[in-house]
Amino acid sequence: MADDSQRPSALREGAEDAARIQITGLTKRYLTPKGEVFTAIKDVALAIEPGQFCSIVGPTGCGKSTTLAQVSGLEKPSEGSVSVGNHVVDGITNGVSYMFQADALFPWKTVLNNVMMGPVLLGTPKREATDLARDWLRRVGLAGFEDRYPHQLSGGMRKRVAMAAALINNPRILLMDEPFGALDVQTKAIMQNELLQLWEELRPSVLFITHDLDEAVALSDRVVVMTSSPGSVKDVFDIDLPRPRGNVQHIRHEDRFLELQEQIWESLKDEVTRAYAKTAGAAA
Amino acid sequence: MTTAATNHVGTHVYPKQNPVDLQAAARRGAQRRRLWIWAGRIGVAVIVFGGWQLFTELGWVDKFFFGQPTQIWEALVKLFTEGTSFGSIWENIWITMQEALYGFVAGTLAGGLLGILLGSNKYLSAVMGPYIRIVNSIPRIVLGSIFMVAFGLGMFPKALLAAVLVFFVVFFNAFQGVREVDQNLVANVRVLGASPLQVAMNVTIPSAMTWIIASFHTALGFAIIGALVAEVLGAQQGLGLIISQAQGSFDPDTVFACMVIISVITLAAEYLIGLLEKSLLKWRPPNRSEAASI
Numbered sequence: 001m002a003d004d005s006q007r008p009s010a011l012r013e014g015a016e017d018a019a020r021i022q023i024t025g026l027t028k029r030y031l032t033p034k035g036e037v038f039t040a041i042k043d044v045a046l047a048i049e050p051g052q053f054c055s056i057v058g059p060t061g062c063g064k065s066t067t068l069a070q071v072s073g074l075e076k077p078s079e080g081s082v083s084v085g086n087h088v089v090d091g092i093t094n095g096v097s098y099m100f101q102a103d104a105l106f107p108w109k110t111v112l113n114n115v116m117m118g119p120v121l122l123g124t125p126k127r128e129a130t131d132l133a134r135d136w137l138r139r140v141g142l143a144g145f146e147d148r149y150p151h152q153l154s155g156g157m158r159k160r161v162a163m164a165a166a167l168i169n170n171p172r173i174l175l176m177d178e179p180f181g182a183l184d185v186q187t188k189a190i191m192q193n194e195l196l197q198l199w200e201e202l203r204p205s206v207l208f209i210t211h212d213l214d215e216a217v218a219l220s221d222r223v224v225v226m227t228s229s230p231g232s233v234k235d236v237f238d239i240d241l242p243r244p245r246g247n248v249q250h251i252r253h254e255d256r257f258l259e260l261q262e263q264i265w266e267s268l269k270d271e272v273t274r275a276y277a278k279t280a281g282a283a284a
Numbered sequence: 285m286t287t288a289a290t291n292h293v294g295t296h297v298y299p300k301q302n303p304v305d306l307q308a309a310a311r312r313g314a315q316r317r318r319l320w321i322w323a324g325r326i327g328v329a330v331i332v333f334g335g336w337q338l339f340t341e342l343g344w345v346d347k348f349f350f351g352q353p354t355q356i357w358e359a360l361v362k363l364f365t366e367g368t369s370f371g372s373i374w375e376n377i378w379i380t381m382q383e384a385l386y387g388f389v390a391g392t393l394a395g396g397l398l399g400i401l402l403g404s405n406k407y408l409s410a411v412m413g414p415y416i417r418i419v420n421s422i423p424r425i426v427l428g429s430i431f432m433v434a435f436g437l438g439m440f441p442k443a444l445l446a447a448v449l450v451f452f453v454v455f456f457n458a459f460q461g462v463r464e465v466d467q468n469l470v471a472n473v474r475v476l477g478a479s480p481l482q483v484a485m486n487v488t489i490p491s492a493m494t495w496i497i498a499s500f501h502t503a504l505g506f507a508i509i510g511a512l513v514a515e516v517l518g519a520q521q522g523l524g525l526i527i528s529q530a531q532g533s534f535d536p537d538t539v540f541a542c543m544v545i546i547s548v549i550t551l552a553a554e555y556l557i558g559l560l561e562k563s564l565l566k567w568r569p570p571n572r573s574e575a576a577s578i
């Protein structure tokens with residue numbers, strides 16, 4: 001960008017710019033086994049500024065996860081493009097981490113080895129990777145659990161391991177697909193606070209899929225509402241709550257929070273109803 | 285024991301139990317259950333073998349055809365003290381074990397590798413799928429005759445038959461294991477920058493390993509069956525040969541004695557595989573293997 005040349009640190013500028021996500025005219029179609037064409041998302045256009053926390057909400061099956069898969073480079077768009085930094089995504093994007101609802105941990109690896117995977121795959125020497133992983137486990141409050149296996153941990157602890165594993169490579173982009181969807185309410189709130197804290201430290205750009213409007217508003221700088229299938233961007237809301245947000249359980253009761261949440265729900269409501277009518281119609 | 289006293293109002297009052305007493309009672313209960321299980325087990329053995337001995341002694345069952353426990357014991361002693369006409373019993377056991385072992389290793393390696401390969405390549409599996417199903421449906425034990433004709437009476441055709449039997453067991457499990465790999469895990473490491481080889485080494489193979497190891501128990505049984513059947517078909521040494529000779533001379537006791545030897549070997553090998561399984565799959569949550577509980 002032209003005005004970026006005014007920035008003092010060229011290095012920092014490069015790093016920031018590299019974390020910009022630009023989605024233009026993104027369309028993804030799938031061939032169903034029956035040979036029909038299914039359009040998952042259509043003409044999605046979205047820009048995420050470097051270091052921004054952006055949530056995507058939308059009715060079930062509207063293509064939120066599909067959008068994320070195109071950004072990560074796991075899938076190729078049918079039309080349109082995703083650019084990360086100044087590069088059009090083609091193949092796996094560098095510096096991206098993914099977090100899923102089901103914790104994608106290796107059940108046969110210890111907690112330490114799970115967290116180490118990221119640096120090891122990048123070719124970091126084993127000792128360095130171990131030290132880094134230990135440090136990250138300490139940061140997510142799991143020091144002393146290095147030698148446990150995932151099945152020996154609680155759901156919240158497994159989430160923390162997944163979080164450490166996702167953040168250890170210091171990604172410029174963090175893609176989160178309903179990461180806390182399966183957690184109980186209390187654990188969820190704790191995890192949200194911890195995520196915010198870690199995000200403040202590292203400031204990756206975040207694309208966060210959720211069904212929980214409270215979660216979306218509490219965490220994000222920007223909330224994107226998607227239409228029912230085929231998904232496209234319906235509305236974008238800027239969340240002007242001050243940062244750092246502090247405890248997500250407290251800001252839930254602020255007037256501005258409720259106001260924003262109300263607006264987003266107004267926008268989302270119709271889509272949810274439409275999506276529901278469609279699935280109900282299909283079932284009948 | 286919990287004894288309920290009745291007070292003057294008529295409601296039950298349970299005496300307070302202290303934890304030490306409760307624990308002791310629970311231990312006693314568990315011990316009693318174990319005792320009963322063992323009593324039952326010994327009872328079953330006594331009834332089966334005692335009944336066998338009794339019926340053959342009374343002449344209700346002809347011991348000429350069906351053997352007799354005491355005679356089987358004598359045959360066993362004879363096998364170990366006097367040996368056989370094909371060398372000592374230890375020599376013969378060793379031959380059969382070697383055949384089964386070679387067959388097991390070769391079949392496991394081939395089945396595992398091909399299973400992983402076909403499981404991870406859709407095109408290959410689509411092309412080879414029907415052929416594998418066809419080969420699987422033919423009675424492979426008959427291949428033993430062909431191997432015998434082609435490769436003679438040595439150890440190789442026996443190991444080969446054992447390997448063929450083992451192959452399919454391991455192959456199908458490896459194939460299924462690769463198919464069941466958690467796609468989230470694959471996506472996760474791919475995003476972290478793993479090459480296809482790294483995905484295979486870090487996700488596909490370890491994950492299929494659970495399935496492959498689960499097939500080892502069945503595969504081991506097949507390896508021993510393969511070696512034995514091939515020996516029965518024609519051999520110069522081995523337990524299968526002893527069995528077929530005993531059959532020829534109407535000696536059921538020696539056949540049973542060989543069966544005893546084979547089952548002892550199989551149980552020992554099963555135990556070793558159990559140890560292997562435990563050390564390789566120590567990451568697994570306990571109580572997943574139903575087979576282990578019996």
